[in-house]
């Protein structure tokens with residue numbers, strides 16, 4: 254069964270002024286759709302067509318660049334839309350809030366570290382908050398291109414629970430070269446309920 258482009262969980266203008274509707278329209282309707290279609294084309298008629306995306310990414314080094322780039326693009330954007338919400342922002346409480354404090358010292362320290370990872374990723378890529386594969390601790394990391402921490406090629410491996418797209422296509426229309434402003438704006442729309450859900454699932 255082919256992978257399907259997921260619908261956005263809100264209207265394209267819902268995240269304004271932090272993320273503008275034109276960027277959302279092109280990013281979802283052109284970029285994410287493109288990754289999805291190219292992933293399907295790359296796996297059609299192969300054993301991968303029957304696998305879950307997480308299984309494909311776990312052994313991505315064996316599958317070639319088309320699967321790595323488009324499989325990553327499919328997965329990463331599917332996560333990205335969900336970890337944002339027009340009702341987002343603020344700070345997480347509960348077990349996730351505690352884990353962030355334990356891992357980074359405070360929520361503000363976490364934000365600094367995440368913003369630094371997003372800002373210092375040269376060229377195109379992603380910043381992540383992950384539950385590490387070994388020891389289940391939280392970590393901040395970044396990956397190039399459409400790689401992610403589920404991939405066997407990643408420096409820091411684990412389950413991504415928050416991700417931020419820092420490709421220019423994600424912010425250039427509104428922010429031009431001001432990537433740090435885009436990263437700060439992102440914190441106003443983070444859907445911590447969804448991140449908490451993913452955290453709980455990753456611990457199992």
Ligand code: MN
Pocket residue numbers: 280284330418420422423
């Ligand atoms: Mn993107």
